[in-house]
Amino acid sequence: MRINVIYNENCSVTLDRLPKKCIDGIITSPPYNINTERSDCYYNNGYSNIDGLSEAEYLKLRTEEFTKFSKVLKEKGVICYNISYSKENPILPTLLVSKIHNETNLTIADIICWKKSNAIPFQTSPTKLSRLTELIYVFVKKSSLHTFRTNKKISKVNGKTGQRFFKNYTNYIEAKNNDGYRSNLKAAYSKDLCQQLINIYFPEGSLIYDPFSGIGTTQLSCIESHCNFIGSELMKEHYDISISRLQKKGLIFHS
Ligand SMILES: C[S@@+](CC[C@H](N)C(=O)[O-])C[C@H]1O[C@@H](n2cnc3c(N)ncnc32)[C@H](O)[C@@H]1O
DSSP states (O other): OOOOOSSSSSHHHHHSSSOTTOOOEEEEOOOTTTTTOOSEEEOOSSSSGOOOHHHHHHHHHHHHHHHHHHHHHHEEEEEEEOOOOOOOTTTHHHHHHHHHHHSSSSSEEEEEEOOSSSSOOOOOOOSSOOOOOOEEEEEEEEGTTTTTTOOOOOEOOOTTTTEEEEEHHHHHEEEEEEEOSSOOOTOOOHHHHHHHHHHHOTTTTTTTEEETTTTHHHHHHHHHOOEEEEESSHHHHHHHHHHHHHHHHHHOOOO
C-alpha cells in the first residue's frame, strides 16, 4: 500500500484497493447533495453535475461508502464526517446518520459543532437562519464506542486510585471557513478546522484517509501535523489543484 498519495479516482475504487483495517481514521466532507431541486437560484459548488441525486440514491450511495470505510478502518479508528444541509432538504444528514447507525457496524461517538468565521446572511428568507455553524459527526465502530483511539493528553493521574484526568477538549470548534484558496470548488473547508480535529483524535504518525479530498485541505493539514495521508478526488480539476498545493510545500505526490 502506498501512503502520502492522492488518487484521481472515485473513492469506491480506492476503498476496494486498500487493505483491511489499514487506516487510523478519516477526515472528510462529502457532497451535501445541494443541487437537488433548488427553487431559488442555480448554485454551482464546483461539482454540481454529480451533486443532485434523489434522496434515496444519495442515502444509498453514502451508506455503501460507510460500509467500505468500516472495512479499511482499524478497530479503534475514528471518522470525522463534516456534513451540512441544503435549504431544500435539511433532514438529509439526520436521515443519513441514522441509516449508517442502523445498517453498518459504525455509530456516533460525538457530534462536534464547528463555528465558522462568517456565514452568508439569509436576509431574503422570512424563515431560515444564516448557517454560521456546521456539524462534524464522529463515527467509531460500535464495538469500540468507549475504547476508540484519541490524542487526548493526560493532565494528571491520581496517585492512589490511578484515575487519569485529561485536558479539557470540547465539542465546539471555532475555525475559519476555508483557506482562502480561490478555485471553482466552493465547498472547501479549512486547515484550521482539520488541524483541530487531528489534535483531538490523531497522534503524530497516524494514517488519515480523505475520500473526497477536493483541493487537498486534509492532506496539507496532515503534513503540518506530522501525520500520513491517502486521498481520493474524482474531479481532475480539484485533484490538480491539490497536487499543486502540496508541491508548493516542496512535496511531490503523484498517484
Ligand atoms: C465538499 S467537497 C470536499 C472539499 C475538501 N474538504 C477541501 O477542503 O478541498 C467534496 C469533493 O468530493 C469530490 N467527490 C464527489 N464524489 C466523489 C467520489 N465518489 N469520489 C471521490 N471524490 C468525490 C468532489 O469533486 C469535491 O471535490
